[in-house]
Amino acid sequence: xxxxxxxIDKAKGYEPGFQPKRAxxxxxxxxxxxxxxxxxxxxxxxxxxxxQFRRYPDPMxxxxxxxxxxxxxxxxxxxxxxxxxxxxxNIAFRAFCDESRPVAYPVPTYSLYPVLAKLQNCRAIEVxxxxxxxxxxxxxxxxxxxxxxxxxxxxxxxxxSVGELASLADELSxxxxxxxxxxxxxDENCAGLIKDLDNVVVLRSMSKGYGLAGIRFGYAIAQADLxxxxxxxxxxxxxxxxxxxxxxxxxxxxxYFRQTTAKVKEARELLVEQLRILKFIVPKSHANFVxxxxxxxxxxxxxxxxxxxxxxxxxxxxxxLSDRLRITVGTSEQNDRVVLALKEILSEQEPEQAPxxxxxxxxx
Numbered sequence: 512x513x514x515x516x517x518x519i520d521k522a523k524g525y526e527p528g529f530q531p532k533r534a535x536x537x538x539x540x541x542x543x544x545x546x547x548x549x550x551x552x553x554x555x556x557x558x559x560x561x562x563q564f565r566r567y568p569d570p571m572x573x574x575x576x577x578x579x580x581x582x583x584x585x586x587x588x589x590x591x592x593x594x595x596x597x598x599x600x601n602i603a604f605r606a607f608c609d610e611s612r613p614v615a616y617p618v619p620t621y622s623l624y625p626v627l628a629k630l631q632n633c634r635a636i637e638v639x640x641x642x643x644x645x646x647x648x649x650x651x652x653x654x655x656x657x658x659x660x661x662x663x664x665x666x667x668x669x670x671x672s673v674g675e676l677a678s679l680a681d682e683l684s685x686x687x688x689x690x691x692x693x694x695x696x697x698d699e700n701c702a703g704l705i706k707d708l709d710n711v712v713v714l715r716s717m718s719k720g721y722g723l724a725g726i727r728f729g730y731a732i733a734q735a736d737l738x739x740x741x742x743x744x745x746x747x748x749x750x751x752x753x754x755x756x757x758x759x760x761x762x763x764x765x766x767y768f769r770q771t772t773a774k775v776k777e778a779r780e781l782l783v784e785q786l787r788i789l790k791f792i793v794p795k796s797h798a799n800f801v802x803x804x805x806x807x808x809x810x811x812x813x814x815x816x817x818x819x820x821x822x823x824x825x826x827x828x829x830x831x832l833s834d835r836l837r838i839t840v841g842t843s844e845q846n847d848r849v850v851l852a853l854k855e856i857l858s859e860q861e862p863e864q865a866p867x868x869x870x871x872x873x874x875x
Contacts, residue, residue, distance in 0.1 A: 522629040525622065531823060537848050539839035540823040542665075542693070542800050544722035546774065546842075548757075549767040552723070555760035559753065568752035571742075575759045579730060582762055583702045588735040591742060592750045592758075596692045596716040596729035599741075600627055603657060603688050603712065606744045608633035612656035612685075617647050619831050620661045621690065644669035644794075651682040658683055661690040663697055666827065666837045668796030673701050680708045686737070688712045692729075693798035695720025695772050696779070702732050709734045712741075719799055720772045721761040728758040775799050779840045785850045786838075789857060800839045808860060810834050816856045822849055 513520050531538060572592030580587045593599040604627045608614050613634035616624050628635035636655055638647040644667045650658060660679070663670045680687040691713055694700045704711045713732040718724035728750060731741060761768070783801055786793045792804035805813060814826035814836060825837040838849060 516632070518629055518632040522626065525626045533821070536821040536823060537841065537845045538823050539800075539841050539845060539849065540825045540837075541724075542719065542798070542839045543724050544719060544771065544775070544799070545840070545845065546722055546771050548722040549761050549764035551760040551764045551767075552757045555756050556753070559756060563752045563756070566752075568748055568750065568755055570748050572750050572755045572758075575730070575755050575762070578759055578762055579732075582765065583732060585702070585705065585732060586735070589705060589732055589738060591731040591733075591738050591745070592755065593729045593731060593745070594749050594754075595718065595727040596690065596714050597623060598727075598745070598749060599712075599714050599729055599731050600624070600659075600688075600690070602741055602744045603659075603686070604628065604631045604633070606741055607657040607686055610634075613653070614657045614659065615650060615653040615655035616659040616661075617650060617664075619666070619827075619829065620659075621665045624659055640664075640667075640669075646671045646675050646679065651679060654684060656685040657688060658685060659688045659690060661692070662701070663691075663693045663797040665693065665798065666800070666825070666832065666835075667794065667802050668693075668798040668800060669794065670697055670797040673699055673704065676701055677704055677708065680704065680711050683710060686710050686712060688714060690714045692716040693719055693800075695768075696776055696799045697797040705733050709736065712737060717758050717761060720768055720775075721758075722771065723758060723761055726754045726757055728754045775840050778843060778846055781843075782838070782840055782846045782850070785846075786853075789850070789853055800837055802835050802837050804835045808857060810836050813853070813856055816859075817849075817852055820852050822852055824849070 575592055576587040576590040579590050600623060608631050610632055613636050614628050615636040615638060617640050618637045625635050636653045638649050640647060644664060660671060660676060676689060687710055689701045689711065691700055702713050705713060711733060715730050715732065717728040731738065779796060779801065783793045786803050790806050792806055793801050810826060810833060811828065814824065817824060
């Protein structure tokens, strides 16, 4: 006998990227920033006193809200602090979806969305991207209570223009949540849309561009009425005192943020060029990772051989992705080590062992 709800029994939980414990590895499987956070973060941590640990944290994270509002040109009432971007996604599903109020999103995309749909017991309407990851027109026809677009998309790194997403929001009858967890590495973003559109929620993460994946801090940007409704659903103290202090210190240091993300973007372009020389098909990426399609080789085999060399990337044994490897952009040294390993692996392969013909473009 099970004590769980039927949808919980049937659900398969989210499977995060493997977290190896060894130090002598190249870890490029979970899209972490290869550079440390701003020195101001360490300074803020050193200034924290015992009372900040003894007392409950500010339930709204007001200090962070004030600074983030200035950065984005909005008001503090347009910001909600969250325990990572995943916390906001969970809040949104609980706030907008149920058995009669479905969610919709294009696929393939972030694999947490269907997990949250099953936990909330709401129908998930998955609309396939085309081979070039263009925004599906059918997304406007779903009548979903919540529509999610991951932009830049994971795991493709593709980007839908701000204008297209504004038009999508205008056509929807429900809420559009734009998951901008990776937007720090793109050239534009959708934060400004919330000034004119009352059905847009923008998700931001401090894990990627700010190098704070270890403290779990994200936030929402939306019009005040949407934020007020989401506040009803969040946990009473959903972000802790340490996270608030460190996230505030990080977002204040915009110069360091710009320098770090610029280095990652420069390394990304070089990595793409090197992978293409090795005959991988690598679309343009707007995130801190690339999705490399194996043209005359088996992605699963290459993944296994990289593991033997203590190099961790991400392999998805899923339709439309099984011939691809997602590689996080690391430091120059890490990227060079990956490229050298791939050269060695490809040179080891016998011609007759390589799959014949080209793989098909992503269709779902």
